[in-house]
Amino acid sequence: VMGEGNKRxxxxxxRAQVRRFTSDLLRVLKAQASKQIKLSEFPNVYTRVI
Structure with a gap:
């Protein structure tokens, strides 16, 4: 927790951020038949999968 009052x-x-990102990335890749994805397609696929 950072900050005080209403600004907390x-x-x-x-480590937790990296673990969460890695987990989400693997879920997105596993949802693809080829297990690969173009970086430009990642946001749309992420929204659909997660």
């Missing part, structure tokens, strides 16, 4: 925010540690 909860953040994830770097």
């Amino acid at each position: 925010v909860v953040t994830l540690s770097h």
